[in-house]
Amino acid sequence: AIQMTQSPSSLSASVGDRVTITCRASQGIGNDLAWYLQKPGKAPKLLIYAISNLQSGVPSRFSGSGSGSDFTLTISSLQPEDFATYYCQQHYNFPRTFGQGTKVEVK
Amino acid sequence: EVRLLESGGDLVQPGGSLRLSCEASGFTFSIYAMSWVRQAPGKGLEWVSTISGNAGSTYIAESVRGRFSISRDNSKHTVYLQMNSLRAEDTALYFCAKEATGVGGEIDDWGQGTLVTVSS
Numbered sequence: 167a168i169q170m171t172q173s174p175s176s177l178s179a180s181v182g183d184r185v186t187i188t189c190r191a192s193q194g195i196g197n198d199l200a201w202y203l204q205k206p207g208k209a210p211k212l213l214i215y216a217i218s219n220l221q222s223g224v225p226s227r228f229s230g231s232g233s234g235s236d237f238t239l240t241i242s243s244l245q246p247e248d249f250a251t252y253y254c255q256q257h258y259n260f261p262r263t264f265g266q267g268t269k270v271e272v273k
Numbered sequence: 274e275v276r277l278l279e280s281g282g283d284l285v286q287p288g289g290s291l292r293l294s295c296e297a298s299g300f301t302f303s304i305y306a307m308s309w310v311r312q313a314p315g316k317g318l319e320w321v322s323t324i325s326g327n328a329g330s331t332y333i334a335e336s337v338r339g340r341f342s343i344s345r346d347n348s349k350h351t352v353y354l355q356m357n358s359l360r361a362e363d364t365a366l367y368f369c370a371k372e373a374t375g376v377g378g379e380i381d382d383w384g385q386g387t388l389v390t391v392s393s
Binding site: 167198200202204208209210211212215216221253255257260261262263264265266267 | 308310319320323368372373378382
């Protein structure tokens with residue numbers, strides 16, 4: 167199975183900060199990489215698909231980049247509603263695998 | 274608007290069985306792969322199973338293989354997860370999820386989840 171490793175596991179930030187989360191796959195996954203946001207008690211929500219494509223309705227402060235096995239999610243200016251846990255996921259093959267999550271907390 | 278409504282979660286004893294259901298609406302159900310993803314209390318997301326739009330292909334996580342099975346009824350717009358020989362470690366919130374393509378895509382819609390608790 168492809169392992170997805172996110173870093174950091176958690177971070178503290180303030181409103182307006184630029185936030186970067188990285189995700190490394192244990193092998194190349196082409197562009198089959200998605201990012202999700204999850205708030206406590208809620209279902210995950212798709213933010214970015216195919217490494218860098220913004221899902222409809224997602225604010226432009228979110229962006230994704232990377233290639234091969236190294237990927238990045240960036241929030242250009244953190245907003246109050248962005249405090250949540252973020253997951254990357256590969257859908258290159260089965261079993262689908264998620265990163266362990268990155269919790270973005272208030273500093 | 275896509276809606277995914279899970280049901281069937283319950284408290285069950287170890288070794289017991291449950292069948293989860295997910296009724297979908299708001300899209301052409303038979304075109305899209307459907308998945309189940311679970312989340313144990315305080316833990317991250319774990320993919321469980323995926324079924325293609327025409328039910329011709331199914332995929333299952335190693336952790337539940339031989340105990341869980343996925344199926345769908347396109348006439349009822351419903352996907353199922355049959356869970357047998359349940360263990361304490363199967364305790365989780367189970368999300369129904371729609372993939373963005375027939376199979377092989379990201380998950381673009383999620384249900385709110387149904388809670389399965391395995392305990393004596």
